[in-house]
Amino acid sequence: MMMMKGELWSNLGSTMAAIMFVYAVFRQYFPPQLQACIFQYSKKLSNFMYPYIHITFDEFTGEKIKKSEAFSVIQNYLSDKSSANAKRLKADVVKDSQSLVLSMDYNEEITDEFNGVKLWWSANRTTTKTQQFSFYPAADEKRFYTLKFHNRHREVITGTYLSHVLKQGKAIAANNRQRKLYSNGAGQGNRSSTTWTHVAFEHPATFDTLAMDEKKKREIKKDLVTFSNGKEYYAKIGKAWKRGYLLYGPPGTGKSTMVAAMANFLNYDVYDLELTTVKNNVELRRLLIETSNKSIIVIEDIDCSLDLTGQREEKKKKKKDDKNEGGDPIGAMSKNEERKESEVTLSGLLNFIDGIWSACGGERIIVFTTNHVDKLDPALIRRGRMDKHVEMSYCRFEAFKVLAKNYLDIDSHPLFEEIGNLLEETDMTPADVAENLMLTSDDDEVGETCLKNLIEALKAAKGEARKKAEEYHARLEAEKEEKEKTIC
Numbered sequence: 001m002m003m004m005k006g007e008l009w010s011n012l013g014s015t016m017a018a019i020m021f022v023y024a025v026f027r028q029y030f031p032p033q034l035q036a037c038i039f040q041y042s043k044k045l046s047n048f049m050y051p052y053i054h055i056t057f058d059e060f061t062g063e064k065i066k067k068s069e070a071f072s073v074i075q076n077y078l079s080d081k082s083s084a085n086a087k088r089l090k091a092d093v094v095k096d097s098q099s100l101v102l103s104m105d106y107n108e109e110i111t112d113e114f115n116g117v118k119l120w121w122s123a124n125r126t127t128t129k130t131q132q133f134s135f136y137p138a139a140d141e142k143r144f145y146t147l148k149f150h151n152r153h154r155e156v157i158t159g160t161y162l163s164h165v166l167k168q169g170k171a172i173a174a175n176n177r178q179r180k181l182y183s184n185g186a187g188q189g190n191r192s193s194t195t196w197t198h199v200a201f202e203h204p205a206t207f208d209t210l211a212m213d214e215k216k217k218r219e220i221k222k223d224l225v226t227f228s229n230g231k232e233y234y235a236k237i238g239k240a241w242k243r244g245y246l247l248y249g250p251p252g253t254g255k256s257t258m259v260a261a262m263a264n265f266l267n268y269d270v271y272d273l274e275l276t277t278v279k280n281n282v283e284l285r286r287l288l289i290e291t292s293n294k295s296i297i298v299i300e301d302i303d304c305s306l307d308l309t310g311q312r313e314e315k316k317k318k319k320k321d322d323k324n325e326g327g328d329p330i331g332a333m334s335k336n337e338e339r340k341e342s343e344v345t346l347s348g349l350l351n352f353i354d355g356i357w358s359a360c361g362g363e364r365i366i367v368f369t370t371n372h373v374d375k376l377d378p379a380l381i382r383r384g385r386m387d388k389h390v391e392m393s394y395c396r397f398e399a400f401k402v403l404a405k406n407y408l409d410i411d412s413h414p415l416f417e418e419i420g421n422l423l424e425e426t427d428m429t430p431a432d433v434a435e436n437l438m439l440t441s442d443d444d445e446v447g448e449t450c451l452k453n454l455i456e457a458l459k460a461a462k463g464e465a466r467k468k469a470e471e472y473h474a475r476l477e478a479e480k481e482e483k484e485k486t487i488c
């Protein structure tokens with residue numbers, strides 16, 4: 001065996017030496033015109049010997065930052081072909097966990113035919129070996145599809161066939177589309193940066209089940225439809241195709257429910273961005289670029305996510321601290337580590353919303369939710385950044401009627417009038433109203449019991465509110481008297 005290997009190497013060595021020698025003679029003794037002629041003929045000869053053309057479609061474009069749309073489309077196109085053709089398949093569950101989609105496994109090849117032209121697709125992946133040992137998939141795995149076809153069909157393939165693939169792939173994707181709920185979490189293994197992971201998005205909330213003022217609801221729906229049909233309009237006015245929503249209101253007024261309803265209404269994916277786990281602005285930008293079109297990016301409780309309001313001042317203060325602590329390297333190090341927790345700044349976030357990078361891709365809605373709109377930095381919520389401000393408020397009669405219909409299947413009832421009056425006088429969140437309307441049995445009478453319970457709860461809340469107001473006034477009075485005494 002060793003002998004054979006040795007022989008092979010020595011043969012290879014002598015062949016290489018011979019080739020080099022012939023090439024040197026060729027360059028020295030043949031005039032350049034003849035060299036060009038010979039090259040041309042040798043190319044023709046090699047074309048004759050191997051007349052196939054390969055086109056590669058990489059998974060990522062632009063230095064691995066953006067997933068190639070062509071790759072996903074081809075993946076869908078081939079999933080349809082490969083279930084009949086390939087021998088080794090990968091399975092994935094889609095569309096309400098109902099159907100299985102099969103796609104070809106790596107290193108498989110399938111044939112396709114288009115207008116009598118035969119061509120071959122293969123799925124490939126290469127991994128660049130990293131030095132570190134890891135149980136997890138290597139970060140620099142490269143996946144791509146290769147299309148092989150005969151040279152004489154070049155025009156058909158690059159002209160009509162590829163556009164046929166794109167069209168078909170998109171149609172298949174629309175058919176199989178299972179919407180996803182993404183969240184950003186810590187990466188695995190040697191990936192220390194955060195990445196998007198997803199589950200199927202199956203929230204049942206719709207605008208029909210959302211309890212809020214009908215007029216407001218209609219306005220939001222109209223706004224969303226205009227946005228989703230506005231590709232040409234946004235291109236015409238030279239703005240990135242995205243829209244910012246700020247949903248604000250007390251806890252339990254349906255802000256998160258509204259996001260789900262919006263996603264269901266538009267058939268979009270949802271990216272739930274947890275800012276506290278994003279290390280810095282660069283990572284924030286990467287996460288944004290990785291989001292797909294037709295998606296809603298939500299940052300919940302923006303006021304709690306980061307100290308966005310005071311961040312700029314705080315940074316300045318920290319810099320000052322750094323300057324003062326020249327003699328304590330260990331202390332400085334631990335402070336540095338602390339800072340690494342999350343360095344996302346307000347300006348980073350603003351850049352994410354409307355900076356130059358925000359135009360990467362399109363058809364994205366960015367939603368911020370907050371309980372304290374007054375705490376937010378004005379720069380964050382000014383018009384143009386957050387295009388639409390929606391106040392989610394306490395449950396009034398209109399909203400109650402939606403809940404009564406949804407929860408109890410009741411359109412009208414003699415108790416509605418009393419409930420309507422109480423709701424005008426008392427602030428109760430839709431979440432609390434809904435809690436009272438939850439059925440506890442199938443009994444026909446139970447609907448009325450629920451309404452009575454709600455009346456009790458509203459009366460109790462009203463009493464509580466009155467007590468609080470009285471206490472507040474009494475305190476104000478006491479403070480006033482105290483002041484007057486001290487002046488005297």
Ligand SMILES: Nc1ncnc2c1ncn2[C@@H]1O[C@H](COP(=O)(O)OP(=O)(O)OP(=O)(O)O)[C@@H](O)[C@H]1O
Nearest residue numbers: 209210211250251252253254255256257430431434
């Ligand atoms: N407007 C509403 N219409 C229908 N259901 C609602 C509404 N508001 C609240 N609910 C019900 O109350 C629950 C809590 O609502 P949700 O999580 O959307 O509130 P939120 O405003 O996001 O609260 P938080 O500020 O605490 O995040 C939901 O599961 C939903 O069933």
Ligand SMILES: [Mg+2]
Nearest residue numbers: 255256300369
């Ligand atoms: Mg919420």
